[in-house]
Amino acid sequence: MKIPRPLPARRPLPPPAVADLLARLAEAEETLRAIRTGNVDTLLVPGQGGGQVFSLQGAEHAYRMLIESMNEGALTLAADQTILYANACFARMVHCPLEQVVGGSLRRFLSAADRTMLRPQMKRCLPAGSKMQVLLQASNGSRLPVQISLRPLAQDGFKGATLGMVVTDLSASRHSEEMLQALSRRLVEAQETERGRVALELHDNITQLLCAILVRCQTLADQLPAGAGAARLEALQLRDLIGQAAADVERITRDQRPGILENLGLLAVLRDTGQEFARRSGIPLQMAASKLPLRLPPEIELTLYRILQEALHNIEKHARARLVRVTLTRPRGFVQLTITDNGIGFDPAPLPHCQARPGGLGLLGMRERAAYVGGTLLVKSGRRLGTEIKIRIPLPVHPAATN
Ligand SMILES: Nc1ncnc2c1ncn2[C@@H]1O[C@H](COP(=O)(O)OP(=O)(O)O)[C@@H](O)[C@H]1O
Ligand SMILES: [Mg+2]
Numbered sequence: 001m002k003i004p005r006p007l008p009a010r011r012p013l014p015p016p017a018v019a020d021l022l023a024r025l026a027e028a029e030e031t032l033r034a035i036r037t038g039n040v041d042t043l044l045v046p047g048q049g050g051g052q053v054f055s056l057q058g059a060e061h062a063y064r065m066l067i068e069s070m071n072e073g074a075l076t077l078a079a080d081q082t083i084l085y086a087n088a089c090f091a092r093m094v095h096c097p098l099e100q101v102v103g104g105s106l107r108r109f110l111s112a113a114d115r116t117m118l119r120p121q122m123k124r125c126l127p128a129g130s131k132m133q134v135l136l137q138a139s140n141g142s143r144l145p146v147q148i149s150l151r152p153l154a155q156d157g158f159k160g161a162t163l164g165m166v167v168t169d170l171s172a173s174r175h176s177e178e179m180l181q182a183l184s185r186r187l188v189e190a191q192e193t194e195r196g197r198v199a200l201e202l203h204d205n206i207t208q209l210l211c212a213i214l215v216r217c218q219t220l221a222d223q224l225p226a227g228a229g230a231a232r233l234e235a236l237q238l239r240d241l242i243g244q245a246a247a248d249v250e251r252i253t254r255d256q257r258p259g260i261l262e263n264l265g266l267l268a269v270l271r272d273t274g275q276e277f278a279r280r281s282g283i284p285l286q287m288a289a290s291k292l293p294l295r296l297p298p299e300i301e302l303t304l305y306r307i308l309q310e311a312l313h314n315i316e317k318h319a320r321a322r323l324v325r326v327t328l329t330r331p332r333g334f335v336q337l338t339i340t341d342n343g344i345g346f347d348p349a350p351l352p353h354c355q356a357r358p359g360g361l362g363l364l365g366m367r368e369r370a371a372y373v374g375g376t377l378l379v380k381s382g383r384r385l386g387t388e389i390k391i392r393i394p395l396p397v398h399p400a401a402t403n
Contacts, residue, residue, distance in 0.1 A: 073146075073167030076153065081106040081122065090167055093146070095138040106165075109136050118148075122163060127152060133170065145170040184368045191365075192302070199256035202249055210246040214239055251276065255309060266301045267292065267328075270308055274326055277312045283321055285312075289328040296335060300393050303369045304328075304337050307377070310362050311339040311389045319343025319387060334392050342386040348379040366391070 067074045073090030075083055083102055091098040094109050107115050114134040121130050129151035136144040147168045217239035224232045254260055261269050267289055278285040295301070308326065315321055321343030329336045348363075363379065366389070370377040375393035 072169070073165075075106070075165040075167065077106060077122070077163045077165055079122065079162045081118075093136055093138065093144055093167065093169065095140040095142065109138070111135060111137060121150060136167070145174050181371070185372055188369055188372045195256040196259075199253045202253045202256075206249050207246055207253065210242055210249065214242045214246060217242060261298065261301050261305060266296060266304065269301075269305055270326070270328065273305070273308055273312065274324075277316070277324070281316045283315070283324055285324040285326060287326045287328075290330050292328070292330060292335070297373075297396060300335065300373050300395070303373050303375070303393065304335070304391070306369055307366050307389070307391050308337065308339060310366055314362055315339075315341045315343065315387075318346070321386070330395075331392075334394055336390065336392045338388060338390045340386065340388045345381040345383050345385045345387050347383065348381045348387075 067087050070087060070089055073093050074085075074087045075090055076085040078084055082105055086098060086101045088098060091101050094101065106118075110118065111134075117132065118134070121132060129149055131147060131149045133145065133147050136146050138144060147170055149166045149168075151164045153162060153164050217235050221232050221235035221239065224235065255273075264272070270289070271287060274285045274287045277283070296304075312324070315324055319341045321341035323342050325338075325340045327338045329338075367377045370391050370393070373393050375391055378390045378392075379387070380390070381387040
C-alpha cells in the first residue's frame with residue numbers, strides 16, 4: 001500500500017522547496033511504476049477528515065482470479081462464522097451451490113466436535129495464524145478430511161470480514177498414508193509367515209537329516225577296526241561338525257519362530273537372545289528390565305523381540321563394540337526398549353522417505369515394525385560415539401492380559 005502526500009497550492013518556490021518537489025516527483029513516479037507492475041492494490045490518501053481508501057480494480061481482479069482458480073477452498077468469515085465469501089472450490093468440497101454457501105454459517109459443514117474445537121481458535125486467532133484438521137460434512141452426507149488454515153485479515157473490520165481461511169483437501173494424502181500403512185503391515189505379516197515356514201522346513205527336514213547323519217558317523221566310528229585310528233578320528237570330527245551344524249540350524253529355527261514368545265514369555269526370550277548374542281560374539285551384554293505385565297499384546301512382544309534381534313545383529317556386524325546395554329522400561333502408558341553399544345557408530349541422518357541405507361533394510365525394517373504397532377524408533381549415533389536404538393510403543397489402555 002502507498003500513501004501519496006497531498007500537493008500544496010501553487011506559489012513561488014524558494015530553492016530548497018524545488019529539491020523537495022523533485023523528491024516528491026520521484027516518489028510519485030515510483031508509486032505509478034508500482035501500480036503499473038501490479039505491486040500496489042490499495043491507496044490510502046490522507047485527508048483532513050482522516051485517510052481514504054482507494055482499491056485498484058486491476059489488482060483486485062488479479063487476486064480474485066487467483067483465488068477462484070485455486071485448488072483449495074478459500075473463505076472469509078465473520079467472527080460468528082458467517083461465510084462472507086467462498087470460492088468455487090470450497091462449494092465443490094461441500095457439494096453445495098455457491099449461492100447457498102455464502103451468507104450461511106460455516107458451522108453447517110462441521111461436526112459438533114469440530115465446531116467446539118474451532119470456536120476458541122477463531123476467538124484467539126493469532127496474527128501468525130493457526131492450522132487444524134477437521135472433517136468437512138458435505139451437504140450430500142459425505143465427509144472430507146481437510147486441513148484449515150486460519151488468519152485474521154489485515155484490514156480491521158474491512159468489509160466486515162475478520163478472518164481468512166484456506167481449506168486443503170487431505171483425502172489424497174490420507175489415502176496414500178493408509179495404503180502405505182496397509183502395505184507395511186502386509187510386509188511385516190508376510191515376513192513372519194515366511195519365517196514360520198522356513199523354521200518348519202528347517203526343523204522338519206534339515207535338523208532331522210543332520211541328526212541322522214550324526215548318528216551314522218558315530219556308528220561308522222564305532223565299526224572301524226582298532227588299527228584305523230586316523231579314519232576313526234576323522235569320523236568323530238565329522239560327527240562333531242555335524243553336531244555343531246545341527247545346533248546352529250536349531251538356533252536359527254528358534255530365532256525365526258515367534259512361537260517361543262508364547263511358550264517362554266517376552267522377558268525370558270529377550271534374556272535368552274542377549275545371552276546367546278554374548279556367547280556367540282564375545283561382547284558382554286548387560287540387561288535390565290522393569291517389572292512388566294505378565295503378557296503384553298503378542299504383536300508388541302514380537303516387535304520388541306525382532307527389533308532386539310536386528311539391533312544385536314547390527315552390533316555384531318558393524319559396531320566393533322566392547323559393551324552392549326539393553327534396558328526394558330515402562331514409562332506411563334508405554335513400553336520402551338533401548339539398545340546401546342559403545343562401538344564405532346555411524347551417521348544416522350534420515351534418508352529420504354522409504355529409502356534404505358546402502359547395505360540393507362535392517363534399520364528401515366525396524367522402523368516399519370515400530371510403526372506397525374503405533375510406536376516410534378529413535379536412532380542416536382555418531383562416528384566413534386556408539387549407537388542407541390530406542391523403541392517406544394504405546395500400550396493399549398486395557399492390555400489383553402496383565403498380571
Ligand atoms: N550399531 C551400529 N554400529 C555401527 N554402525 C551401524 C550400527 N547399526 C547400523 N549401522 C550402520 O547402518 C547401516 C545400515 O544398517 P542396516 O539397515 O541394518 O543394513 P545392513 O546391516 O544390512 O548393512 C549399516 O551398514 C552400518 O553402516
Ligand atoms: Mg542390519
